[in-house]
Amino acid sequence: MIGAMAVLLAFQLIGEVVVQLSGIPAPGPVVGMVLLFLALQGYGALPDTLRTTAETLLSHLSLLFIPAGVGIIQYGTLLAEEWLALTVALLVSTLLSITVAALVMQAVIRRSSEKRRDE
Amino acid sequence: MNKLTDIWVYLATSPLLWLTITLLAYRVGQGLFKKSGGRALFNPVALAIALLAPLLLVTNTPYSTYFSGAQFIHFLLGPATVALAIPLYLHWARVRKLFLPIVAGLVSGSLTAILSAMGIAWLLGGSSRILLSLAPKSVTTPVAMGIAEKIGGLAPLTAVMVILTGVTGAVAAPSLLQWLRIRDDAVIGFAIGVAAHGIGTARAFQISILAGAFSGLAIGLNALLTTLLAPLVVRLLHLTP
Numbered sequence: 243m244i245g246a247m248a249v250l251l252a253f254q255l256i257g258e259v260v261v262q263l264s265g266i267p268a269p270g271p272v273v274g275m276v277l278l279f280l281a282l283q284g285y286g287a288l289p290d291t292l293r294t295t296a297e298t299l300l301s302h303l304s305l306l307f308i309p310a311g312v313g314i315i316q317y318g319t320l321l322a323e324e325w326l327a328l329t330v331a332l333l334v335s336t337l338l339s340i341t342v343a344a345l346v347m348q349a350v351i352r353r354s355s356e357k358r359r360d361e
Numbered sequence: 362m363n364k365l366t367d368i369w370v371y372l373a374t375s376p377l378l379w380l381t382i383t384l385l386a387y388r389v390g391q392g393l394f395k396k397s398g399g400r401a402l403f404n405p406v407a408l409a410i411a412l413l414a415p416l417l418l419v420t421n422t423p424y425s426t427y428f429s430g431a432q433f434i435h436f437l438l439g440p441a442t443v444a445l446a447i448p449l450y451l452h453w454a455r456v457r458k459l460f461l462p463i464v465a466g467l468v469s470g471s472l473t474a475i476l477s478a479m480g481i482a483w484l485l486g487g488s489s490r491i492l493l494s495l496a497p498k499s500v501t502t503p504v505a506m507g508i509a510e511k512i513g514g515l516a517p518l519t520a521v522m523v524i525l526t527g528v529t530g531a532v533a534a535p536s537l538l539q540w541l542r543i544r545d546d547a548v549i550g551f552a553i554g555v556a557a558h559g560i561g562t563a564r565a566f567q568i569s570i571l572a573g574a575f576s577g578l579a580i581g582l583n584a585l586l587t588t589l590l591a592p593l594v595v596r597l598l599h600l601t602p
Contacts, residue, residue, distance in 0.1 A: 250440035257443070269504040271442035272584045278446035288450060296444035299437065300577070304406045304531075304563040305387045306438045309431035310502050311410040311524035312383075313517050315417055316424050320518065327487030331495055332522065335478035336529045336556050337537060339499060343470025344543045344552035350462040351548070 246295035253278040373422060379430030386412045399567070401532040406524065406560055438503050441559070445581055448574035455571070456578060459547060466548070467579065470555035471586045474499035475594055489600050490515060496591045498522045501558040504584040512595045523558065530557020531564035546572040554579025 257274025260266065266273065282288060314321070321328065372378045390408035397403040417427055428435070449456065456463065478495040487495075493514035497505040502523050509519035534553045543549055550572030553561040558580050566573030 247440065250443045253443045253446075254439045268585050268588055269442075269507055271439045272504065272581050274439075274443040275446045275449075275581050278443055279449055282446065282450045283453075288447065293447060296447035299441045299444050300448070300562075300573070301566065303441055303559045303566075304404075305384075305409075306434055306441055307406055307502060307524050307527065307560055308383055308387060308409045308413070309428060309435040310506075310517075310520035311406060312413045312417065312427060312431065313424055314410065314521045315414050317518055317521065324487055324491050327482040327485035327491060328495070328522070330485055331478045331482035331487065332498065332525055333529055334481055335474060335495075336499070336526050337533055338477050339470045339474035339556040340530060340534050340537055340552045341541060342473040343466045343555045344538055344541060344548055346469040347462045347466030347548045347551060348543055348545065350465040351459065351545070354461060 243291060243295050246289070246292040249278075249292060250274075250296070250299075253281075373420070374426060376430035376433070379422075379427045380433055381430075382416070383409070383413065383431045383434055401535060401564075404528050404532055404560075406563075407528045407532075410524070438501070438559075442501060442503070442580070442584075445577040448570070448577050449581070452571060452574040452578075455547060456575070462548075463551065463578070463582075466551050467555060467582050467586060470552065470579075471499070471583050471590060474556055475587065475591055479594070479598075493595065493600060494518045495522055496595065497587050498526045499556050499558060500584050500587045501580050504588065508588055508591050512592055513601065524560065527557045527560025530561040534561060534564065535568065547575045550575030551579045555583050558583070 253274040254271050255274075256277055257272070258270030260273050260277070261268060261270045386409040387405060389412060390403075390405035393408055394400070394403045394405045413427075416422075417424070475496050478498055479492045482492050482495055490513075493512050494509055496512060496514065497508035497519060500508065500523065502520050505519050505523045506516040508514075509516045530553055534549075534557065538549050538552065543552070546569045549568060550562075550565040553565045553572070554576030557564075562573060562576035562580060565576035
């Protein structure tokens with residue numbers, strides 16, 4: 243588990259360094275994810291410990307958002323002033339983007355499977 | 362009584378107290394979620410925040426003191442993001458086959474998230490500060506905070522918006538997608554991930570591992586795309602903080 247954790251942190255570190263050196267406008271951990279994926283593809287196998295550690299971490303993903311979420315206590319006045327715009331924008335925009343992404347993706351899947359049938 | 366006060370004064374400033382309480386709040390949130398029979402409204406993150414926020418206000422604890430303990434949890438967002446490579450690796454065959462639908466879902470979902478959030482807030486008289494803080498709301502926390510900083514939003518407010526977005530998506534997505542008659546777990550997961558990042562992904566993993574993998578993929582891709590799109594949209598709209 244410690245070894246697997248070290249692998250994850252090392253790839254995050256490499257990701258941060260790559261971002262700093264190259265000026266890619268992407269965040270370090272995301273670059274780290276891409277690099278780890280490529281490394282696994284190159285290696286051709288997934289070590290068991292890495293798999294279990296990653297799955298444990300991901301099964302508690304929601305825990306990791308709590309500290310930032312508690313930050314809401316800093317914005318009492320702002321929220322009191324602008325709560326309507328914030329709430330409606332959040333709710334509607336989130337539902338709308340789920341709907342659009344799902345319908346567009348579904349439509350493209352259907353079209354490409356129809357095409358395959360026609361050929 | 363004095364002794365109790367002394368102990369409180371000592372503990373309240375040490376990272377140990379708030380780290381422990383955050384973990385306990387999460388356990389309580391999870392427990393309530395399970396007791397409710399997995400009802401979406403009993404979202405563990407929302408419940409934990411609803412427990413912690415009043416506690417901090419009542420005990421007069423500044424957020425910086427709280428965060429000095431909770432930062433150890435917050436830090437794990439980095440390696441957890443890297444760990445998304447694993448479900449992606451495991452489901453690569455399926456992902457490759459769906460390359461075109463994934464690109465289409467990503468671009469449409471990402472643009473909808475940025476533009477509709479800013480548009481609706483603008484229509485309802487939101488200040489430009491709010492608009493800029495809302496723009497990256499569908500991206501995972503550390504990335505969204507970076508984007509907000511770059512375009513002139515309030516990064517900590519963005520973090521809160523990101524979490525509320527995630528909770529909304531996690532709560533509403535399963536029934537919304539059922540109502541839209543979407544039955545493909547790959548599509549379900551991807552749509553949740555594009556709109557509701559990690560908190561949505563936590564929910565998607567409960568639907569199936571496949572849904573979780575596609576949701577995780579969407580987090581990474583949308584983090585990249587929104588990093589590129591948000592500054593562009595802001596420039597096109599001539600927004601300044």
